[in-house]
Amino acid sequence: MSGAVSMVDYKKIEGMAGRLFPKAPKESEQKAYELSRRQIDFFKQNGYLTPHKILSAAQVELMREGLSRMIEEDYPRQRELIGLDTKAGLSKGQHMIYFQGAWLVEEAFHDILYHPSVTVPVSQLLDSPRVRFLHDQLFFKPARHGGVVAWHQDYSYWTRTVPCGHLTCFLALDDTTLENGCMHVIPGSHLWDLLPTTQLVGGEDAMERIKSVLTP
Ligand SMILES: O=C(O)CCC(=O)C(=O)O
Numbered sequence: 001m002s003g004a005v006s007m008v009d010y011k012k013i014e015g016m017a018g019r020l021f022p023k024a025p026k027e028s029e030q031k032a033y034e035l036s037r038r039q040i041d042f043f044k045q046n047g048y049l050t051p052h053k054i055l056s057a058a059q060v061e062l063m064r065e066g067l068s069r070m071i072e073e074d075y076p077r078q079r080e081l082i083g084l085d086t087k088a089g090l091s092k093g094q095h096m097i098y099f100q101g102a103w104l105v106e107e108a109f110h111d112i113l114y115h116p117s118v119t120v121p122v123s124q125l126l127d128s129p130r131v132r133f134l135h136d137q138l139f140f141k142p143a144r145h146g147g148v149v150a151w152h153q154d155y156s157y158w159t160r161t162v163p164c165g166h167l168t169c170f171l172a173l174d175d176t177t178l179e180n181g182c183m184h185v186i187p188g189s190h191l192w193d194l195l196p197t198t199q200l201v202g203g204e205d206a207m208e209r210i211k212s213v214l215t216p
Contacts, residue, residue, distance in 0.1 A: 047190030096147025
C-alpha cells in the first residue's frame with residue numbers, strides 16, 4: 001500500500017487539516033486565484049471551462065498516492081467509502097471503480113475542498129461569495145478495462161438547486177487525451193431543457209442511449 005493510512009475523522013475538520021495546499025484567507029490573497037472576465041463569460045455561454053490547472057505535479061502525485069490507497073482491496077477505511085461495490089473489483093472483470101466519500105478518509109481529498117484554486121473560481125462562476133460542498137465522486141478507469149460513463153446532462157442527476165446554482169469540478173489525476181478517452185462536453189448543452197436520465201454505465205449501447213431522449 002502506498003503511504004500510511006490516516007485514521008483521522010476528516011468530516012469533523014472544518015478547513016484544511018494539512019499543508020499540501022496554500023491558504024488564502026484574505027481577499028487580497030485570493031486575487032491570485034481569480035478567473036478572468038473572459039473565462040467567466042466563456043463558462044456562462046458554454047457551460048464548461050477548461051483547461052484550468054489546479055494542482056502542481058507534486059500535489060497530483062500525493063493525490064494519486066491517496067487514490068492508490070483507497071482502491072486497494074484491503075484499504076482499512078473501505079467501509080467509509082460510499083457506493084463502492086466491495087464484492088466486485090477490477091481483477092474480477094469490473095470495468096471501473098466508483099465511489100463517493102474520498103474526502104472523509106484521505107487528507108488531500110478533504111483539503112482540496114478548501115483549496116483557493118477551487119473555491120475562488122467556483123464562487124466567481126456561481127456568483128456567490130460563499131460556496132458549499134455537496135459531495136465528491138471518484139471514477140477510476142485504468143487502461144484496457146473499457147470503463148465508460150455514458151453521455152449525460154449532469155443537471156438531470158443533480159437537481160439540487162433551482163434555478164441551477166451548483167456546478168461540478170472535474171479534476172483529472174491522469175493525463176487526459178483524445179487517445180486515452182478524455183471527458184467530452186457539448187458546449188451550450190447546459191441551456192437545453194432538462195433531459196430524462198438514461199443509464200450511465202453498463203451495456204454495449206452505453207454511448208448511444210442518450211439519443212433516445214434528444215430532439216433532432
Ligand atoms: O469521469 C467520468 O467518466 C464521468 C465524470 C462525470 O460524469 C462528471 O464529472 O460529472
